[in-house]
Amino acid sequence: MVIERRLAQGYEIVCSSGHHFVARRLGPTVECPICGETAVTTDLTTAFFGRQVAAVGD
Numbered sequence: 712m713v714i715e716r717r718l719a720q721g722y723e724i725v726c727s728s729g730h731h732f733v734a735r736r737l738g739p740t741v742e743c744p745i746c747g748e749t750a751v752t753t754d755l756t757t758a759f760f761g762r763q764v765a766a767v768g769d
């Protein structure tokens with residue numbers, strides 16, 4: 712599961728099965744409402760913001 716992008720109303724997230732959904736708030740974990748996959752929020756945000764920093768570095 713990864714955070715696709717930041718939206719005004721929350722975060723657009725894509726799970727491992729390719730389901731797109733919007734999380735209005737990020738709790739300790741994020742759950743896909745379609746297949747029930749869960750992920751730890753800090754893992755998602757670390758990857759998301761790390762990717763942004765890497766992009767700026769390029």
Ligand SMILES: [Zn+2]
Pocket residue numbers: 726727728729730743744745746747748
């Ligand atoms: Zn899913």
